[in-house]
Amino acid sequence: MSMEATAKTDSLVAAHGLGKTFTGSIKALIDIDVDIDAGEFVSIVGPSGCGKSTLLKMIAGLVTPTQGTLSIAGLAPLEARHQRQDLAYIFQDATLLPWRTVEKNVALPLELAGKDNAQVADRVTEVLHMVGLDGFARAYPRHLSGGMRMRVSIARALVTQPGLLLLDEPFAALDEITRQRLNEELLRLWEEHGWTGLFVTHNVYEAVFLSQRILVMSDRPGRLLADIAVPFPTPRPANLRDTPEFVHLASEVSRQLRGTSP
Amino acid sequence: MNTLSRLFSSIFPPLLFFVCAVLLWHLGVELFDIKPFLLPSPLRVAAALKTHITALLNATWLTGTGALCGFLLSFAAGFCISLLFSQSRLIERSLYPYAIFLQTVPIVAIAPLIILWIGHGFYGVVAVSFIISLFPIIANTTTGLTSVGQDLLDLFALNNATRWQILFKLRVPHAVPNMLTGAKISSGLSVIGAIVGEFFAGYGTEHFGLGYLIILTNGQVKTDYLFACIFFCTLLGWAIFTSINVLSKFLLIRWTGVD
Numbered sequence: 001m002s003m004e005a006t007a008k009t010d011s012l013v014a015a016h017g018l019g020k021t022f023t024g025s026i027k028a029l030i031d032i033d034v035d036i037d038a039g040e041f042v043s044i045v046g047p048s049g050c051g052k053s054t055l056l057k058m059i060a061g062l063v064t065p066t067q068g069t070l071s072i073a074g075l076a077p078l079e080a081r082h083q084r085q086d087l088a089y090i091f092q093d094a095t096l097l098p099w100r101t102v103e104k105n106v107a108l109p110l111e112l113a114g115k116d117n118a119q120v121a122d123r124v125t126e127v128l129h130m131v132g133l134d135g136f137a138r139a140y141p142r143h144l145s146g147g148m149r150m151r152v153s154i155a156r157a158l159v160t161q162p163g164l165l166l167l168d169e170p171f172a173a174l175d176e177i178t179r180q181r182l183n184e185e186l187l188r189l190w191e192e193h194g195w196t197g198l199f200v201t202h203n204v205y206e207a208v209f210l211s212q213r214i215l216v217m218s219d220r221p222g223r224l225l226a227d228i229a230v231p232f233p234t235p236r237p238a239n240l241r242d243t244p245e246f247v248h249l250a251s252e253v254s255r256q257l258r259g260t261s262p
Numbered sequence: 263m264n265t266l267s268r269l270f271s272s273i274f275p276p277l278l279f280f281v282c283a284v285l286l287w288h289l290g291v292e293l294f295d296i297k298p299f300l301l302p303s304p305l306r307v308a309a310a311l312k313t314h315i316t317a318l319l320n321a322t323w324l325t326g327t328g329a330l331c332g333f334l335l336s337f338a339a340g341f342c343i344s345l346l347f348s349q350s351r352l353i354e355r356s357l358y359p360y361a362i363f364l365q366t367v368p369i370v371a372i373a374p375l376i377i378l379w380i381g382h383g384f385y386g387v388v389a390v391s392f393i394i395s396l397f398p399i400i401a402n403t404t405t406g407l408t409s410v411g412q413d414l415l416d417l418f419a420l421n422n423a424t425r426w427q428i429l430f431k432l433r434v435p436h437a438v439p440n441m442l443t444g445a446k447i448s449s450g451l452s453v454i455g456a457i458v459g460e461f462f463a464g465y466g467t468e469h470f471g472l473g474y475l476i477i478l479t480n481g482q483v484k485t486d487y488l489f490a491c492i493f494f495c496t497l498l499g500w501a502i503f504t505s506i507n508v509l510s511k512f513l514l515i516r517w518t519g520v521d
Contacts, residue, residue: 057416060416060420062416062419062420081420081422082422085422087420088420089416089417089420091413091416091417093413095411095413095414095417097414097432097435098517099435099438099517108421108431109421111431112418112421112422112423112427112431113421113422160421
């Protein structure tokens with residue numbers, strides 16, 4: 001399955017005719033064709049329940065596809081996850097372990113990989129600084145606000161220096177101001193570190209602000225409706241959101257999205 | 263100062279109730295002229311308590327040791343059994359009904375059998391206490407180990423965690439609050455188990471626990487002495503439950519950083 005895909009493309013993520021039917025013949029995704037190059041930031045927008053999270057989980061090797069092919073750097077998703085070890089995932093919920101302090105939460109991926117303590121401590125301090133959480137290393141998650149917990153979650157994802165970052169509606173539960181601020185920081189981190197980002201959201205403005213490309217998906221069963229390029233150069237200032245070009249593109253994505261549901 | 267007044271306000275109302283209840287009891291016994299072998303007055307109970315204090319303290323110590331051993335054994339065994347259950351649905355499904363058996367069988371019904379197998383004396387008492395306090399540990403710990411959210415399991419899978427890492431870095435810490443709940447329930451039961459065990463497995467006339475003393479004083483119609491025994495049983499149960507409760511609160515604070 002991966003052999004064929006390797007022959008066709010050298011994209012980081014390559015899906016061809018990809019589909020997922022859950023038991024009870026519930027079709028979540030149909031006929032998805034996507035190629036994502038290394039270093040791209042791509043958003044997937046679609047209505048709730050359209051299977052965008054399922055797509056992300058298939059790329060992470062957590063859900064197995066039922067139709068078509070999917071490869072990550074020429075490997076099957078599960079192989080890629082085991083061999084490359086450069087995948088990180090950010091969930092909608094911060095998914096922190098309540099019995100661990102911030103630093104211990106961030107250190108978890110390194111600890112699971114068996115890295116030695118001195119290295120871990122330095123790296124943890126570094127990423128906590130990156131996400132603006134200096135001074136909170138010893139705090140417990142329940143002392144933090146929702147936005148800060150999400151920063152911890154981002155730090156935990158970045159601590160392994162991943163090549164591919166999958167983000168599953170990470171800011172959906174946050175207030176608008178916090179969401180915008182975290183969008184700006186996420187974009188800055190992407191510019192600085194050059195990982196490949198795959199960002200699932202149902203917020204059009206967030207998608208336009210962050211991505212280089214937006215994939216619009218239909219209502220369940222999810223199909224790919226449009227592949228829209230976002231031409232704005234980086235770095236993108238916060239007030240890009242106020243420009244006519246931005247607003248125009250956002251309404252174009254909205255229009256495509258609305259066309260999906262009757 | 264503040265904590266002192268708070269302590270006072272939490273101790274004072276139940277203490278006042280206690281004094282009133284004892285007074286009422288005393289007046290009732292005097293007023294209706296109740297026979298001492300039916301209901302001795304608090305003064306008689308206090309006198310019996312004073313007379314037999316050495317025997318009572320020794321008995322309480324012995325019963326307490328039996329209960330504590332039964333409880334600790336059930337905690338260790340229950341934890342191991344739950345680990346096994348969490349690793350295989352098949353094992354859990356095939357054995358869990360028998361674990362429930364431990365809960366539903368009346369302990370008084372099987373205690374003689376256990377004594378028959380284990381023998382009289384300390385080990386028999388510990389065995390009965392162990393069996394009665396095992397189930398709450400298994401039930402609660404298993405729930406904690408298997409109720410970890412899918413996102414957290416995914417997080418560990420994404421980081422290629424091993425089965426052991428998932429067990430000891432995720433499932434076990436996640437189950438700590440449940441384990442403490444189980445321990446609280448079991449601590450009370452372990453005292454009941456030890457006393458019931460002593461009903462059947464008394465140590466003999468020189469060396470005895472509260473259960474044996476209850477049977478003995480009841481047989482001799484020394485109701486005031488029997489009341490003193492019951493008082494010490496309650497005290498013992500309360501002491502074990504409170505220590506586990508305090509320990510559990512302390513651990514939970516350490517665990518989740520609530521202050």
